[in-house]
Amino acid sequence: MKKLMLFFLFSSIISVICAQPIKIMLVTGGHSFDTVQFFQLFDQMDEVDYEHFAQPEANKAIADGRGEDFDVMVFYDMWDEISSDQKAAYLKLTKQGKPFLFLHHALVSYQKWPAFEDIIGGRYIEENKNIPEDEWSEYEHDVWVYCSIENYTPVTAGFRELRFFDEVYGNIRISDDVKPLLQTRHPKSAEYVAWENRYNASTIVYIQPGHDKRTYENEDYRKLLFQAIRYLNTFNK
Template sequence: MKKLLLFFLFSTIISLTHAQPIKVMLVTGGHSYDTVEFFNLFDQMSEIEYEHFAQPEANNKIASGLGSEFDVLVFYDMWDDISSDEKAAYLRLTKQGKPFLFLHHALASYQKWPAFEQLIGGRYVEENDNIPEDEWSEYEHDVWVYCSIENYTPVTAGFRELRFFDEVYDNIRISDEVKPLLRTRHPKSAEYVAWENHYNASTIVYIQPGHDKRTYENEDYRKLLLQAIQYLNTSN
């Protein structure tokens, strides 16, 4: 019995030692950000191996089929131009069950593509003459945001409350189909600031905090992102 236990422990150590890093496709573009600190955030995650693509190159690569070679796709872009071939490529990835993590201003991407709102589970509605003004979303910079855990999942495990000095979004659209993960009572923010969604065979996580280096350097934020990536990798 002791030999079996020692063998199990040894095998576990070996498997952990040789565990392959999670391959991440990291997408940016369309919005300014603190680049050095942002990439340092991902450089510090020894559990992942990422390749960065800026828009519009990122969508070109996704249309060529490159997205299927990664374990998790992480989007920190805010992009609006997308061709029919690129839309079809995103939808193919969801049918394959490829997991997505969307961060912060990615919620405002593809304003004229309804399927993207269904995919991400919501939308930041930009000012548009074709949309009533009372439906436009709003933002507020440099505020303290206290977040409570709405649902405990592998993404939110180990947290009781999170606090970020960040930017909040209000009057955003959030699908009734999502599972809320983080909640805030900030008066200028939407109630939910992180959620899990499912579209076709894909699992999707959206995390709203992440405006600049003050959040990137927050240890809880780093842990939250890593846990989201690890969880999404297991859903693939």
């Protein structure tokens, strides 16, 4: 009996030692946001350990191979400048199977890099004289967004409906190959506001809500992001 108790005690200690936090590379830059509340969102995730990189330093770090040090890459940036070496580094990570989580305005990034649209699974089209006006995307601030579950996965587990006072994007491009996760019927929004994508060996999740502190402080949003990170970590190689 004593030996059995010692075995279980030893096993418990090993489990605690081996339960390492999920290391995420958290990327921002190119768009203002409620910084205090945004970082508190990640500070309160007990199972997550993040390191913050602001653009353009984030892309330099990725080109230097720093992305390989993390379990999950999380992007809340809206950035357009990217060198050929940095593009190659992103693509290398996808070939290695590094999981990515893109949030909100990250959908606007890299307007002139076609492969980025393939990675994230869609694109917000900025106004551009070289693009027909009817293809330009639109946004609407400060609206109630009611989201239903389109597909139940570990990301959407435990939800029936989510509601955010946020910003919606309309007339965006969404790949036919993505798996929709959240759907809304808001008239100014695209039909899907969260999805899962695959690119090379990588699993990618995009979540459109997340404009400001009113959403960061929403308990359902916190749970949604954490479940996405934990799910993506299962694909870390």
